[in-house]
Amino acid sequence: MSWNxxxxxxxxxxxxxxxxxxQVLRDDPGALLPERMWALGLYRSVVLVLYLLRQNPVQEAAAELFGVSQSTVSRRWTTLRPVVERALAEHVPDPASASAGRVVLVDGTLAPTWDWASEGTTMFSGKHxxxxxxLQIAATLAGDLLAVxxxxxxxxxxxxxxxQSSFPDAFADRDSMGDLGYVGTGMLTARRKPPGRDRPEADKVFNQSISKxxxxxxxxxxxLKNRKIPAARYRGPLTAFPHIVKTITALTFYKKGW
Structure with missing residues (x-):
C-alpha cells in the first residue's frame, strides 16, 4: 500500500x-518501548505520526483509520514525534551557510491555535x-525554504x-527583503505612501517589483503549510508547538532533498 x-x-x-x-530507537535504549506498544508496527506507527502532522485530524479519526484505540494514537504521537525530529535533524541546514550568495526573503505567517494565553501574553493577532x-519564514528568490x-x-x-529569532545574526551579511512590517530592520522593503500625498509613480513601479x-x-x-498543523487550528498544548514546528521544518527539508 502506498502512503504518499x-x-x-x-x-x-x-x-x-x-x-x-x-536506528535512533536502537541507538538509544531509553527510547525503546515494550513490545506490546508496537502492535501497530514501527512502519505504520511512523505513518500515523506523519498523518497527524500532515492532516491535523482529531485523534479519534486517526484511531478509526488505523484500526487502533485513541489512547494508542496518543502514545505513538507522544513517543515517536520527537524521534522523527531527531532522525531528520541532519537535514535541517544552517541558515547562514544555506543562504550564502543568495538574496533572503523574509515574511511572517500566523499558525492558528485555540484562544489560549501564553505566559500572560495574548495570542490574538490584530493583523490576521x-x-x-x-512564525518567521526565510526563503530564496526561487522559493526554497531557508529557515523557520x-x-x-x-x-x-x-x-x-x-x-527574537536567529535571523538577524544568520542573515546579517545578506541582501534581504521584507514587507512594510519590517521597516527599520535594514531590509529592503516597499516604500510607504507619503502622508497627505499621492504615491509617486516611481514608488508604484518599485513596490510592484518588490512584490513580484x-x-x-x-x-x-x-x-510548509502543506502539513496542516501550522495551517489549520492547532489543538494541542502550546508548550509543545515549538517542537512540532521543528519536526515539520525538518520534514520539509527532507522532502526537498537537503
Missing amino acids: VTTGLDDEQLSGLVARVH RDTGFN SAPVPGSRHDTYAWR LRAAVVWAIAH
Missing part, C-alpha cells in the same frame, strides 16, 4: 525515514484577526518576532 498522500513523502523517502527512526503563533523561526505569540509584530520578488516566500510558506 497520507504522509506527503514518496515510498523511498518514507522507507528511509522509518529506517532512520529505527485570529489567535495563533507568529521559533514561534512567538500572534500578538507580536513581525519586527519583534524577527528580532517577494512572491517566492509566499510559495515557501504555502509548501
